[in-house]
Amino acid sequence: MPSWFCLTTFTVWTSPEGDADFAMRWQLMKSTLLCGLARNERISQSRSVKGERGIWQRRYWEHTIRDDVDFARHVDYVHINPVKHGLVKRVRDWAPSSFHRHVKLGNDPADWAGDQSDDGREYGERG
Numbered sequence: 154m155p156s157w158f159c160l161t162t163f164t165v166w167t168s169p170e171g172d173a174d175f176a177m178r179w180q181l182m183k184s185t186l187l188c189g190l191a192r193n194e195r196i197s198q199s200r201s202v203k204g205e206r207g208i209w210q211r212r213y214w215e216h217t218i219r220d221d222v223d224f225a226r227h228v229d230y231v232h233i234n235p236v237k238h239g240l241v242k243r244v245r246d247w248a249p250s251s252f253h254r255h256v257k258l259g260n261d262p263a264d265w266a267g268d269q270s271d272d273g274r275e276y277g278e279r280g
Contacts, residue, residue, distance in 0.1 A: 164231065165218075165227055175215055228251075231250075232250060232251070232266075242268055243264075243266070243268050244266045245263055245265075
């Protein structure tokens with residue numbers, strides 16, 4: 154089984170063999186992405202003092218994936234997040250999602266999780 158890590162609420166990564174420095178990888182990804190973004194987001198005074206941008210949450214949660222079932226649960230969690238946070242009504246409507254690749258591979262049906270606009274259900278973390 155490869156070394157899978159779930160980082161933040163939107164990503165699942167495979168680390169290179171023998172490299173578990175996900176904090177450095179995340180920092181490098183954030184800094185690379187920020188280079189191309191205009192500095193127009195609102196930044197709190199505490200972030201400004203520390204030289205932080207306002208578009209990233211400060212902390213992240215990481216979890217080493219234990220097995221195939223754990224992997225599938227985390228991928229489902231990542232796929233449902235845009236719906237959970239009200240960004241789209243259906244998983245398939247989130248264009249940058251790896252969900253579309255999973256549909257093409259036959260791992261998920263295109264209507265996985267259905268339309269969540271009015272069903273009142275909540276997804277994600279346990280209460």
